Amino acid sequence: MTRDEALFEFCLRMGDSTLVLGHRVSEWCGHAPVLEEDIALANTALDLIGQTQLWLGLAGEVEGKGRDADQLAFLRDAWDFRNLLLTEVPNGDFGRTLMRQFLFDAWHSVYLARLLKSSDKRIADIAEKASKEVAYHLERSADTVVALGDGTEESHQRMEAALAYLWPYVGEMFAGDAVDAAMAEAGIAPDPAGLREEYDALVGRVLAEATLEMPESRFAHKGGRNGAMHTEHLGHILTQMQWLQRAYPGASW
């Protein structure tokens, strides 16, 4: 694997995670429990799709085969996607959606903070723009996790169930491989394993405030960010997301 091949993989991992989560969150549009949350979720989804354009745009540039962000997003099949499994699991109820958002936002903010110091200026620039958006995402999702966790008996139970369902998808964020090693060596991106402590401290603080217990298990579903095996849910997302470009190739407005 050359350095550019590793860099291409790295950009796909970032862009595919923001793309798939952005799509998932956009599924709430018109369905959120209150209007204000509906708009807030749509804003988050749009931020993530905007970040996707930057990451996949850079991926196409690094690859050098003339593919742009749209082609990478809409014309690859499930096995070519490199998103975290966490981002593709179904929304569930509102509480589970926000718990997933929080678990992702916490990782995203910790990771982007390191990417600000990337030796590759293109990556540092994307991180600079994204980190402001993500700081707000994190503030909002953390607040909601606290409000629902430390809310009514029912909301507490739902958040407990959400955490139990989602926790096994957290470990994948910190499982490094050869791509990560190449990025770390080049000073482009951090070794993910080194971020776990900071992540656990941040997540632990919010969960404690939410009166939720942080699970001890380190069991982790893996296979999203290295493309080895996605969940069965990704294909369903792609049929929705890609059908227009598949049915009408090259369509634009």
Place this chain on the structure above:
Amino acid sequence: MKNEWPLWEVFIRGQHGMSHRHVGSLHAPDAEMAIKNARDVYTRRNEGVSIWVVEARHIAASSPSDKGPLYEPSESKVYRHPTFFDIPDEVGAM
């Protein structure tokens, strides 16, 4: 409706605006969330640099039925409008 979030009135100061202007209202469980919701609902298109929220129940309003005694007396007093002066162009917008 005990389970409804209270109503908040939202005031936003625009980039070039001099004072906060009322832009609308929204529901939120507390002041902090009201500001976040206002950020998401009313500043999506770069409208503002400062947000105020106030719970609607804290706003005291004049009563529509008092319209006559409150406002009609001023209708006949045109001399209160500063339209009888020539304002030099150099003064600019007032």
